[in-house]
Structures are given as C-alpha cells and as structure tokens.
Amino acid sequence: MRKALIILAAALLGGMSAAEYPVEKLTLCGGAVAENGVLKLDGRKAYAVIPGTESVAVVAPGATFACSVKPQFEARKGARNEIMDAYFSKQGVPFTLCRWGGAISSRIRNAATGKYEIVRCYALPKAGAWTHLAFVIEPAAGKENVWNFRFYVNGQLKFEKTVENLSPDVGRGPVELGKGWAGPWMFSGEMTDITVEPKVLTAEEIAGLAAKSRARK
Numbered sequence: 001m002r003k004a005l006i007i008l009a010a011a012l013l014g015g016m017s018a019a020e021y022p023v024e025k026l027t028l029c030g031g032a033v034a035e036n037g038v039l040k041l042d043g044r045k046a047y048a049v050i051p052g053t054e055s056v057a058v059v060a061p062g063a064t065f066a067c068s069v070k071p072q073f074e075a076r077k078g079a080r081n082e083i084m085d086a087y088f089s090k091q092g093v094p095f096t097l098c099r100w101g102g103a104i105s106s107r108i109r110n111a112a113t114g115k116y117e118i119v120r121c122y123a124l125p126k127a128g129a130w131t132h133l134a135f136v137i138e139p140a141a142g143k144e145n146v147w148n149f150r151f152y153v154n155g156q157l158k159f160e161k162t163v164e165n166l167s168p169d170v171g172r173g174p175v176e177l178g179k180g181w182a183g184p185w186m187f188s189g190e191m192t193d194i195t196v197e198p199k200v201l202t203a204e205e206i207a208g209l210a211a212k213s214r215a216r217k
Helices: 004-010 203-211
Strands: 027-029 033-035 039-043 047-050 063-071 084-090 095-100 103-108 116-121 131-139 147-153 158-161 175-177 190-198
Touching: 004 033, 033 203, 047 147, 063 203, 084 190, 103 131, 103 147, 116 158, 131 203, 147 203, 175 190
Parallel strands: none
Antiparallel strands: 027 047, 033 039, 039 190, 047 175, 063 131, 063 190, 084 095, 084 175, 095 103, 103 116, 131 147, 147 158
C-alpha cells in the first residue's frame, strides 16, 4: 500500500520525492493562491488539498507532517481568525494539526471512544515571520495502543509526550492545508516547504528539512 502511494505521489508531482509537495501541484480551493512557491490563505474560505494523499494516515509505522508557516496574526483569543490557525487536516476532520490560542495543537480522534486526544506544544510561530514546524506521531515499540508525539520548531525538538489507550482514526480523505472546522478555525497567512510522510522522520531528517526551509532563508 505504501509503495503504491509513493509511486502515485511521484507521478503526480512530476518526479519529486513523495514527501515534497510544491504548492503549484496543490488543488486550490476557496480562493487560495499559489505564487512564487508560497500558498496564500485568507483565514475565511481558502484552503488547499494535496492530491494522492488519501492513504496517508496516522497508523503504524507512524507519520510526519511538516511545513513552514508565516501567520498573519499573533496567537490570542477573541477576534475572528485569531483563535486558531489550522495547518494540516484530513478531509472529514478526524485529524488536525493547528495553532490554537497559545499552543501548537494536534487533535486525533480515538476510534475506540469517539473522543479527541489533544496534545499541545507551547513554542509558537510569530506573526509576519517564517517558522518551520514538524509533527511526528509513532507507535511505541512493543506496546499496543501507545503512541509517541513529538513537535519540532525550526528543526529543534520542543515537546514530546506519550499517550496511552489511543486507537487513531484519521479517515480516508486527502490531506488538506489551512482547513480546520471552517470560519475562525482556518489558517490566515502563508505556507510552503510542505512535507507529508507516511513514516517517522528522524530528528536529523527534520533538522535537514528546517535547514533548507524558507524559515532559514
């Protein structure tokens, strides 16, 4: 299954690595704009879809989501589009990676309970500046329904947590960019350096992504 996904993604992206998704190859929705290698989103209706990612899921052997973001707003509560910026989601919204208030937050629905497992990291991207973010989830070795979460900011590990009794449910829709639960939950700003891998990238690999990202230019 994973081999077929890699071949499909490579074909769709004109020979690029399956992990690399240039914004020009995205499906743009709701007025999203792709310009000079940057995806521009208005925080209201605009979002993008990564073609061929229906099979990318938070299941064994794990997954990695990474991108560079330049938010329009600082994180604070109250006003529209300042409450939450969604970075990655799956169509049907059983999984979301976002900035929510004062934290970077992953939300994964537990298939066994129907409830969401929320893990937060308090190292935040700044408005008006590029920041490289990466999120990794992997099953704990030899332990059933136990998962390790890791957040990286500009290539550095900022937070990790082990979650027990989690049976992830991430649906069968494609990976989306900038789309949360609509309205004020959507991302307002710019995105690039988009990486999605149906496997766990090492700390060295994530540092390498950050080193060549727009956040370092």
